[in-house]
Amino acid sequence: MAQRTAKQLPVRGAELGAGAPFHPRLGDLALDLAKGGRIGVVVALPSDSSASYQLRPPGGGEDWRANSDGTTLRPVPVPVTHATPMQRDVIYDHRAQQAALPMTVHYEDGGTCETLLILTPGQVEVYYAQLGKLIEARESAREHER
Numbered sequence: 382m383a384q385r386t387a388k389q390l391p392v393r394g395a396e397l398g399a400g401a402p403f404h405p406r407l408g409d410l411a412l413d414l415a416k417g418g419r420i421g422v423v424v425a426l427p428s429d430s431s432a433s434y435q436l437r438p439p440g441g442g443e444d445w446r447a448n449s450d451g452t453t454l455r456p457v458p459v460p461v462t463h464a465t466p467m468q469r470d471v472i473y474d475h476r477a478q479q480a481a482l483p484m485t486v487h488y489e490d491g492g493t494c495e496t497l498l499i500l501t502p503g504q505v506e507v508y509y510a511q512l513g514k515l516i517e518a519r520e521s522a523r524e525h526e527r
Contacts, residue, residue: 402451411436415453416445459488467495480505 405411405423413419413436421436427449434447434454447454467483474481482498500508 403454403456404451405434405454405456410439410457411447412455412457413445413447413453414455415447419445420457421445459490459492462487462489464496464498466498478502 403411407423407426409423410420411423411434413421419436420439421444422439423434424437424444425431425435427433433449434451435444436447437444464484464486467485469483471483472481473479478501480500480502482500484496484498486494486496488494
C-alpha cells in the first residue's frame with residue numbers, strides 16, 4: 382500500500398491507554414486525552430525553559446499545558462471526504478471467502494491513502510444487483526436524451 386500523504390495521522394482512539402506517545406511539532410493540532418479529548422494547536426514545545434507542551438484552542442482562547450512525554454497527546458484525524466475505486470482488479474480470496482476492492486481514500490486536507498474494501502460473498506451479490514440497476518438507469522437516461 383502507498384504511504385498516507387495527509388498532514389495529520391489518524392488517531393487510533395480517544396481512550397487513555399498504553400501506546401506510543403505522540404510528539405507533535407510546533408503548529409500541529411493535537412488531541413489531549415488528559416483534557417477530555419480537547420484539541421489544541423501546539424504553540425510551544427518542551428525545552429530547557431519549559432517542561433511541557435503548550436496548547437491553544439484553534440480559534441483562540443486560554444492556553445493549557447500537556448506533559449512533555451507526549452503520553453496524553455494524540456494526532457488529530459483528518460476528515461475523509463470520499464473514497465474512490467482504483468483502476469486495479471478486484472481480488473477474491475476463496476480461503477477467506479472475501480473479495481478485496483482496492484480503493485483510494487481522500488482526505489479534507491488533500492491527502493490520500495490506498496486501502497482495500499473487504500466484501501463478503503453476500504455483500505458482493507448485493508452490490509452486483511445494485512450496480513446492475515445503476516447501469517440500467519444510466520442506459521435508460523442516455524436513450525431518453527437521444
